[in-house]
Amino acid sequence: MNEVAKVFLATNSDYKYTHKIMTYLFDFPHGPKHGTAHRPWQSYFDLILVDARKPLFFGEGTVLRQVDTTTGRLKIGTYTGPLHHGIVYSGGSSDIVCDLLGAKGKDIVYIGDHIFGDILKSKKRQGWRTFLVIPELAQELHVWTDKSSLFEELQGLDIFLAELYKHLDSSSNERPDISTLQRRVKKVTHDMDMCYGMMGSLFRSGSRQTLFASQVMRYADLYAASFINLLYYPFSYLFRAAHVLMPHESTVEHAHIDTDTESPLATRNRHCTDSKDPECCSNRNHSQLTRSISEIKPPNMFPQTPQEITHCHDEDDDEEEEE
Numbered sequence: 001m002n003e004v005a006k007v008f009l010a011t012n013s014d015y016k017y018t019h020k021i022m023t024y025l026f027d028f029p030h031g032p033k034h035g036t037a038h039r040p041w042q043s044y045f046d047l048i049l050v051d052a053r054k055p056l057f058f059g060e061g062t063v064l065r066q067v068d069t070t071t072g073r074l075k076i077g078t079y080t081g082p083l084h085h086g087i088v089y090s091g092g093s094s095d096i097v098c099d100l101l102g103a104k105g106k107d108i109v110y111i112g113d114h115i116f117g118d119i120l121k122s123k124k125r126q127g128w129r130t131f132l133v134i135p136e137l138a139q140e141l142h143v144w145t146d147k148s149s150l151f152e153e154l155q156g157l158d159i160f161l162a163e164l165y166k167h168l169d170s171s172s173n174e175r176p177d178i179s180t181l182q183r184r185v186k187k188v189t190h191d192m193d194m195c196y197g198m199m200g201s202l203f204r205s206g207s208r209q210t211l212f213a214s215q216v217m218r219y220a221d222l223y224a225a226s227f228i229n230l231l232y233y234p235f236s237y238l239f240r241a242a243h244v245l246m247p248h249e250s251t252v253e254h255a256h257i258d259t260d261t262e263s264p265l266a267t268r269n270r271h272c273t274d275s276k277d278p279e280c281c282s283n284r285n286h287s288q289l290t291r292s293i294s295e296i297k298p299p300n301m302f303p304q305t306p307q308e309i310t311h312c313h314d315e316d317d318d319e320e321e322e323e
Contacts, residue, residue: 004235005235006046006047006101006103007044007045007046007047008045008046008047008048008049008097008101009045009047009048009049010049010052010054010057010097011049011050011052012051012052012053012054013050013051014050014051014072015050015051015067015069015072015088015090016072018050019041019069019072022041022042023041025041026039026040026041026044032044042069042086042088043085043086046083046085046101047083047089047097047100047101048087048088048089049088049089049090049091049092049097050067050088050089050090051090051091052091052092053091054114054117054118054121055116055117055118055121057092057093057094058093058094058121058122058125058126059093059121059125060093061091061092061093061094061095061096062091062092062093063078063091063092064078064079064080064089064090064091064092064093064096065077065078065079065089065090065091066079066087066088066089066090067087067088067089067090069088074090082100083100083101094122094125094126094128095126098126105126105127105128106127106128106129108126108128108129109128109129109130109131109221110122110128110129110130110131111131111133111227112130112131112132112133113132113133113134113135115132115212115215115216115219115220118130118132119132119215119219119220120215120219123219124219129221129222130219130220130221130222131220131221131222131223131224131227131230132216132219132220132222132223133223133224133225133226133227134202134216134223134224134225135225135226136202136225137223137224137225138225139196139197140196140201140202140203141225143195143196143201146195147192147195150188150191150192150195151192151207153188154185154188154189154192154206154207155207157181157184157185157188158185158207160181161178161181161185164176164178164181185206188206189205189206189207192206193205193206203216221239222239
């Protein structure tokens with residue numbers, strides 16, 4: 001397999017502890033493939049950092065020093081040389097990692113299991129791509145698929161509640177009795193929470209997301225129960241987030257709504273040249289706009305509405321960042 005990326009390890013543990021753990025994890029009689037010679041764990045990483053002191057690591061960091069792998073002690077002085085394969089370093093910062101690897105922000109996919117110390121800080125301070133490992137997700141998925149009927153019932157109760165108020169407005173004196181419905185919603189919500197154990201779900205309380213879930217959605221580009229899931233995707237795979245509707249988008253239909261063209265706020269187009277019909281623009285100037293804007297005529301009061309796509313949020317700005 002051709003080399004497509006560099007791999008680095010950054011841990012808060014010291015070298016002796018890291019060496020024991022990594023030796024155990026890579027303790028198999030062959031190399032990366034069957035029939036190849038055994039390799040030490042250090043050979044699988046291009047850069048190894050111990051004593052990282054995250055989340056300080058993503059800020060000012062600490063002094064970068066080289067580790068004597070024979071004794072486990074730190075060598076005297078600050079390391080300022082180039083990156084050498086197989087050498088273990090102590091301390092450092094995320095800026096040093098970028099310099100040693102010759103990478104920048106979005107070029108790095110950082111895999112961690114702590115929402116604050118790993119994901120939030122690396123995303124906000126460095127702009128790294130983030131992959132959050134959540135071991136509890138396996139249980140969450142099991143309950144979600146096994147008890148999906150409870151969530152469907154809760155959705156049905158929400159729809160039924162909305163139907164009770166569908167034809168009522170501020171002039172209505174009628175007050176629907178929803179006490180029975182509220183008790184049922186509370187019962188179903190409790191049953192859902194208990195399916196996840198005594199502490200409830202990590203991601204939701206009833207039909208609402210928890211604070212942890214909202215942080216995952218905001219700061220983690222990817223998340224899974226294990227990073228092993230990446231083996232099921234090619235290196236060229238494009239990960240895209242699922243489309244999430246906001247409340248005002250999910251509660252309306254895509255139906256044509258007539259607007260009052262006489263109102264200066266009826267359309268988003270703020271300049272006469274934005275209108276397809278010249279007469280519409282002319283009529284607008286002789287109605288309400290005549291009494292307000294036409295009399296004052298301030299320069300550049302309304303900006304020109306863009307007539308073409310100015311930015312695509314789903315694409316990287318590689319061309320703009322190249323110098």
